[in-house]
Amino acid sequence: MSEPVDDEALVKRFPWVQITHDSKHLFRGWLDERLLINRCDNCSLFHHPPKPICPECWSSNLTPTEVSGRGVIHLAMFLRQGAPAPDVDYLKGPHPVVTVDLEEQEGLRFSSTVVGCPVEDVKIGLEVELTWIERYGSPFPVFRPRTEGAS
Numbered sequence: 001m002s003e004p005v006d007d008e009a010l011v012k013r014f015p016w017v018q019i020t021h022d023s024k025h026l027f028r029g030w031l032d033e034r035l036l037i038n039r040c041d042n043c044s045l046f047h048h049p050p051k052p053i054c055p056e057c058w059s060s061n062l063t064p065t066e067v068s069g070r071g072v073i074h075l076a077m078f079l080r081q082g083a084p085a086p087d088v089d090y091l092k093g094p095h096p097v098v099t100v101d102l103e104e105q106e107g108l109r110f111s112s113t114v115v116g117c118p119v120e121d122v123k124i125g126l127e128v129e130l131t132w133i134e135r136y137g138s139p140f141p142v143f144r145p146r147t148e149g150a151s
């Protein structure tokens, strides 16, 4: 676990994303390589991206809750150009961006890229798990194909 960081320090660790009051717990989790998704204390529903109230029951009692990061690719896009990032080289080939259905809840989705396999293996329905790379010196959540037999 890293040292707790205040809001100002948090913003400095992620200069390339917009951090709001509602999303700051998400990025604090990244520093510890934990994917924290808002979960409603009232009805137990997860939602993402973070909102100030539960989209189901409107409760504002939300708890950032760690999820496994396991899921199945729901949508895959292959970018040939886009925002620059230190781990992305669009000239080398298309950069995959996927939306993954997380196993915790039907329709709970998180988007990132896929590492650890050729881009042609990135397909809808592929079982993936969360892993972390470094981007601008801070942990960044990405997916990789799930290893056979691993839980």
Ligand SMILES: [Zn+2]
Pocket: 040, 041, 042, 043, 044, 045, 054, 055, 056, 057, 058, 059
């Ligand atoms: Zn709720």
